Amino acid sequence: MTKATVLTGITTTGTPHLGNYVGAIRPAIAASKDANVSPFYFLADYHALIKCQDPEKVRQSSLEIAATWLALGLDTSNAVFYRQSDVPEITELAWMLTCVTAKGLMNRAHAYKAAVAENEQGGENDPDKGITMGLFSYPILMAADILIFNAHKVPVGKDQIQHIEMARDIAGRFNHIYGEHFVIPDAVVTENAATLAGLDGRKMSKSYNNTIPLFEPEKKLRKLINKIKTNSLEPGEPKDPDGCTLFGIYQAFARPSEVDEVRKLYADGIAWGEMKKLLFEYINDHIAPARERYEALLQAPEHIENELQEGAKKAREISVPFMKQLREAVGISRIGA
Template identity: 50%
Template sequence: MGSMARKVSLTGIKPTGEPHLGNYIGAILPALQLADNYESLYFIADYHALTTIRDRDLLRHYTRSVAATWLAAGLDPDRTTFYRQSDLPEVFELSWVLSCLTGKGLMNRAHAYKAARDRNREAGKTDLDAGVNVGLFNYPVLMAVDILIMEADVVPVGRDQVQHVEYAADIAGAFNAVYGDRFRFKVPTAVIPDEGSAHTLPGVDGRKMSKSYGNTIPLFVPDANLRKLIRRIPTDSVPVEEPKDPDSAAVFTLLERFGTPESVAETRQRLLAGGMGWGEVKAQLTDALIAQFAPLRERYETLMAQGSELDDLLAHGADKARKQTRLVLERVRDAIGIG
């Protein structure tokens, strides 16, 4: 895989919640577009989710849900390689090897670990590591292995995730410095999607849509629940007959992204002229979302059904991925003098 003429792109998706509109715009669509120019790999980082999820049934559900979402959104398992992290045992053996070459000081500076310590400091706790598990601390090593074992050239990430790719490059460099005469890891680079709507999609409270804020609009929520969620989006109290500023309202920002250009332009004019209420805009947004995602939801629900082709598709992807991971681990084992 690493020797192919086209460069390799790797995208990891952590199954820690129901996929929502922000994921679709900010992560799924940009990552799927990379398949046009790269040998593309997509994996579900189910072992990464163990740092926070303790419910076995929930983890299983989220893993299947994420897989079904990406397939429904247009991921082509024949054109790309799509697999579960947990189906690649080589990842976890290599994780130990590379953790033995990774400085603890590097891990001390990882954003997630520092944020956990900062929260404990602000809460007045004397033990700044309270509630921090070793999985969270070692998380960047496992993520580095996900990238390096597939010999990825590029990794699309949000700006707040760039450090993980930088760590992968540092850890590759540490291995190459010791064993590079026998095997060298490819050093990856981060690709950051264009700034814009992907990073400013508002949630139902007007803030950036995020699971951490609890303000998301799930992709495949039933129509009646979707209408309730959209109605919750805050708007000003300007009377219906008065002119309104479309750009000041989260509901219009969402309509701009999901409505047709013609309907969005007409709604903008009607709001500026007065005589249109926000309730009507919310109804338009709901209808636009239902129209756009109904076909995807149908595919999603088919895949989520017991006995669907979902597990076979993931097993097929794992077989393709393991051709790569077995080869790399074999070469690593030879380089370090094991096996």
């Protein structure tokens, strides 16, 4: 039986946080050990350039994200783990796809429409002010990421479903013109994926500057957890765990029996300071072994680079012959060959 190819990209624009871990990293690493699938995970460093023009930040983020995945036990014997920029066939394919993609399709992309709407609401005469072709063409590069390996399934959040639909449209258009070359990918949306609230109660996100970095040192982790916003209920007053940031984070890490015990503590009126202490100790114990591996990996960047180069080698064993086939299909080949 042919294995299903599953592909996930991680944009290199920040430090992984607890929300990234429970929502995407933890399930992806578990999937990397599944012998029934062929998983591809990549550092989306070209995507990072769309919203980050700080070279050092992109470099540091690439290091931290790669170290995070390896420290948490990514199985690189089964999964292909690579850097997007190390597979030049991706950007070559992106141009081929650009040449068959209708501009009208890109006009409908949510990110582009949101940027235009922001300009219009701000009273700008030019609705495209400040919008780069990188932002406008982002869905085409994402389609190339997926189609170069003929991924069957692409796990995404609800906000990314449109991009998979666009990749399907683009693949279908290319197939119609040049013959059947691409698998039509499916979006995989995990409805029960954990979404954590951040320090201020909103969704944990770099955009809100409310994150708790996954491998924050012990003292800083304690300080951040102590900063989490709570209500004014006093010790001894019953508290509702649902909708509480502290409980939500605890629930994402703890076993069901432990979650039930903490629910009882809320009903009994646990003090916020006591709950923050309990949460800190639980999270710290959970991540301490991986944090130690992470710190060791940061001190050995050559090991990380070797892993990425090995992954790129495996990726290009697929992408190079496939690109040769695609060049032939579109009429780009040696004369007389």
